[in-house]
Amino acid sequence: MNGGPLIVQSDKTLLLEVDHEQAEACRRDIAAFAELERAPEHIHTYRVTPLGLWNARAAGHDAEQVVDALVRHARYPVPHALLVDIAETMARYGRLTLVKHPAHGLVLESSDRAVLEEVLRSKRVQPLVGERIAGPDAADGGSVVVHPSERGQIKQVLLKLGWPAEDLAGYVDGEAHPIRLEERDAEGNAWSLRPYQEQAVEGFWHGGSGVVVLPCGAGKTLVGAGAMAKAQATTLILVTNTVSARQWKHELVRRTSLTEDEIGEYSGTKKEIRPVTIATYQVITTKRKGVYPHLELFDSRDWGLIVYDEVHLLPAPVFKFTADLQARRRLGLTATLVREDGRESDVFSLIGPKRFDAPWKEIENQGWIAPADCVEVRVSLTDSERLAYATAEPEEKYRFCATTDSKRKVTEALVRRHAGEQTLVIGQYIDQLDELGEHLGAPVIKGDTSNAQREKLFDAFRQGEIGCLVVSKVANFSVDLPEATVAIQVSGTFGSRQEEAQRLGRVLRPKADGHEARFYSVVARDTIDQDFAAHRQRFLAEQGYAYRIVDSVDLLSGRDLPPQELPGGTPGADDGAGRPGDGTGAGELSGDEG
């Protein structure tokens, strides 16, 4: 029993005591092979997974180092079974390799005959491989031809079988295209990559392919730009929507040697293919008459690098296409690698392992993203609302409680309270947003808002011409609104954890004056809304964002705020005083809606 900061549990989780003096050293050592699972305030939880261990192997760590790191930092004796398991798991990596054979092309090779036999007997592997190659030393190994198009597929299958293949077949260089990062941006300000961005680019480039996880607002675009500058090759960038595509283009023109003409947009409206092409997931996955007409984009150029923005949203068809692109370098970018469909491991096996991950709070502490105050505002429904809620159809329940009048009133009060600050109101239901927009006198951006209109509004918001914007889920991702400091979430996509994180991300860009961002989640008490909210908050809570819970009554009376924050205070007080009388009116309103 030494005084280390780490407790190794028998279920393969590692508990790291954050306040311990050796915590940082320990974190550096274990980050190589363990996944950070939760990072709340006192004890961070890492998990040792086979995937993590194999990634560590791929990055050049061996079992000895892993075991040593555990034993060195552990406070209590490390369970022997766990150490044995680690050694065994890590020994499985690299028994199979994918290599380029001078005569046969891509082959799956193994020095261990038994392993090769085992995987070749699997029904899932059989369709992916060709004939056996009888080598001179067939006795103690062997190899089998793999069709190049199945490279991704076979890696995925082998991973599931527990015999991950080491991909030594390398990458095609692609068509060369000079790209470099400018030392001064378009406005002439000197800039350079932040240290963690550098590390992320290095980590990616060293590994060849993989995913970089950075919090919202931490500058993932620049990691992409850095990777392009490394690759010096034509690049295909896949993004979530057109607005985001434009932002990418804008940022690339600003920060790199690329010019407008070198960057093409491939979206619903434009179909440009240039040395650097930015395409949306939507256009790629458009299906007409059972075929994907835009698939040729992947083959239209000899891409040297493919960047997947917001990789956690990667639509299922894109997985399939990606499987065919294993010879090209792939970079995935995301803030929240949690997929509600649980396909994280597909992301890992097809795009590549996680190459870089930084806890949100760490980036915050370094000052690269704004500190945020997360507040859950609990709204008590009026009696009539409660009755209406109780009798609503189950599938209507969430919609109803998420859009109640009481919530709207609280939201309006919050907006008023932060008057003068750039405020985003984010919601799920269009009629609710429209109503809010009307009451607040704020423009609404939703799915049917044209791209031009969206850009115009976002620009006006960035310039400070508009102080408050009501947005639907179209603004969840990849919309760069640096000056937004307050976000109010009124409803969401049920319990989506990544949505919550992404929405918080909208206000995390560091502020010019360095002040704190504020994130309100308005929740109807004692309803399913509250349950979903709890689930949504889990990711952020595990990243160390401790939600404060505030009662709407307290909030409206201004009793919740730290003193220096009070902006005048009167509107809140007024509203709070007025509230009890509103009950019947609100009930009537909700009755109309129901």
Next chain:
Amino acid sequence: MSSEQNGDGPAPEEPGPEARPAPRTLAEDLRARDDAALAALLRARPDLLSPVPGDLTQLATRAGTRASVVRALEGLDRFTLQTAEALAVAPPPGAAGPTVRESLATLLPGEEAAERLPRALDELRARALVWGDGDGGGENPRLVRTARELLGSPSPTGLGPPLAEAVGTARLSPARLQEILGAAGLPATHDPVSAVSALTSLFTDPDRMSALLDGAPEGAVPLLRKLEWGPPHGTVDVANPSRPVGWLLDRALLVPAGPDGDRSESRGERADRSDSGGGTAAAGTVVLPREVALHLRGGRAHREPQPVPPAVAEERVHPPETVDAAAAGQALAALATVEELLGHWETEPPPVLRAGGLGVRDLRRAAGLLDVPEQQAAFWAELAYAAGLVASDGEVDEAYAPTPAYDDWLRAAPPERWALLATAWLAATRVAGPVGERDTKGKALAALGPGLDRGPAPDVRHRTLTLLAGLPPGTRPDRASLHERLRWERPLQAHRDPHRTGRRPADGTDRGPAPAPAPPDTPPAAEEAPVTLRDRLAHWTLEEAELLGVTGRGALASFARPLLGPTVPGERAPAAPGTAPAAAAGTHGGAAEALRNGRPREEQEAEAAEAVDRAARALAPLVPEPLTEVLLQADLTAVAPGPLERELSAFLGLMADVESKGGATVYRFTPESVRRALDAGRSAADLHSFLAGHSRTPVPQPLTYLIDDVARRHGRLRVGAASSYLRCDDDALLAGLLADRRAAPLRLRMLAPTVLASAAPPDQLLARLREMGYAPAAESAEGDVLLGRPDVRRTPPRRPPEPVPDRPPLPDAALLTAAVRAIRAGDHAATLPHKPKAPASTPPDGGLPRTVMADTLATMQSATLTGTPLWIGYVNADGAASQRVIAPVKVEGGFVTAYDHTADEVRTYPLHRITGVAEITED
């Protein structure tokens, strides 16, 4: 092999006439030993003691019985056994020939062997396997006849019979013998006997023998070499031999294994049942005479004499602190595991199978509960059983439940609890390893069921751990070498697994860490070394020791050392030491050392208790102090960064779900878990104050809200702020209750005509009402009648299973002394009147001798030792009675094999047909 008796070899009575009268029999040798030596013998071979023999002759007789000798041989290490094997093939000392010691030196060459030989002989003599004049049997130590038979034919060394015997079996005609003499270049002799001895002396003379073989035709010597290391039999075409074969046959370098030509001569009564190879002698079978083989081998009896015990190699050395820490961690985990298992069984006792044991499904469930493989779950169950913590409750629907001892165990401090488990494990003969395998009848062996006793288990555990203890601290042994060493210590036992039928393929895969180089189930050393019981026991020992925290990282933990006893084990269980002392001492005079340990039982027990104490004390500092604080976090988890105090962990376990176990415990608060705490009668305020009191950090706001939210809804459903309520359709009854003085402490209050509220918690209310003679029923939140938590099951007091050793218990000092005294006394009684009595009972022609069966047997057995001829009365199958003079050779299985002087051949007589015996007076 009764050649000695039959007169064609030197007679057994032939003693070395020396100054001091040399012992003529084992009994005489024993008689000459002092009491300590006798006690040592009885200690080393406790089976001789049951029942206590009447006198030394009886003791000697019993020591010569086949079963006892086999058992004694099994207790030998490899070199001592090799010595015995060499003795069995050593030529009898002739007048001019080398002494047996000299022969042994040739048979067991090498300096180390020479150095260790005296000790090996001492050991054999201490075990009464060898007798003779003085230490180690003097110049001519003699192996007891049974041992000689067991080890001589066929010899484990792969040596064939001596030439004289081979020639005798082959029934070569005198003419043929003379031909052979001629072919071998020897002068002709007058009779077959001298011909054979001439040949023998040729074969034993290395120079002449080499010269003879140099002249062999091509192919002859390789042919001999094939048989060199045994088995000594080969098949050739005798009738029409090839040239080399003919050449060898002509010189008796190969001898036909069966009678030449005439194979159907066997009589009604087979002369010698243990005839060497005779049973397999087919037409073309030849045998390589012992002398020839020894010449080819350069005189040595064994291909590899192994006088030195193979050292246990070290595989890796960990710092001792690491080992201790790892072992202590595992020790705590073991306690937690046993507690978890029994904690589950106390509420849901698994039924006992009709044939005994735990059902497969229950075992699987336990494995799931403990999150371990089934094999391990079986181990934990067996461990708890061996420690007396769980037993069958003996009800009609029999089930396993914790015993009252379990409650005591729970109350003890962790180190004591561990020490109890460890001692129980060390001494248990039950092993969990074979669970799931099938016994000889094809029945699957169930955990806690019958058929899991393996007698040698405590001994093997002890030896294995003692070997570990012999390494420098922190050393993890190389398993292969450890197994090799254990095999060396008990080579004979290693080859015996009576319980074993087939091996499950899963056996090696479900455990066995990858770094462990050699799966012990496949011992690398030997060509066809089978997986023996001892190997498996040793393998299980290592695995289980690791699980139990006796070892850490494969090395013995320092705190486990006291359990092994000072130098030799002093377990409370009688089983372990039975063989262990000798084993602990290895080759080095184990029996003698054993005597020193013959202390009174109480002393041993006290010592064992002291050892347990010391182990517990040594473990104590390694056990982390229980914590009283946890860390609460905003993501609704609580982390206890170490073991918690019992009440604390119980409360926390009630209000939060355990998410992760190990050195620390991670709890997660969910609405359900909080509700569970509230259901258990805790109030929200209780929870708040508990958290505030035991949190190292401020209670996070979301957690406060969670508890309040749940509590608010919880209260909404039931009685608000009141602790309990009471309802009844009968107004009058409630009114009566309200008025009852005894109900005053309950502070009842009427809420509605049929409902009373009470400030007392429901359990108190219930208890009080019951005291008052009412029969209240608790209600759940739904208004159903709530059944109380099922009663915790306990068996009546139960004893842990007694170890079932496969050998008699070790006698303690008192018994030994008494036994030795009794034998002595009996011996005096038997020897003194013996001489006057002998002639009296001898009726040379006074009709059939009549004696009672016991006397018949005893006389017969002692005659086999002395080789004295006896008169017997015998009734044959037709009912005809006759008197015969026989020299008994062997008494076994109800038959006496003897050389019948009347018929002049060896015959076998059923004992029950013998009317009586009488000694022949040799006036």
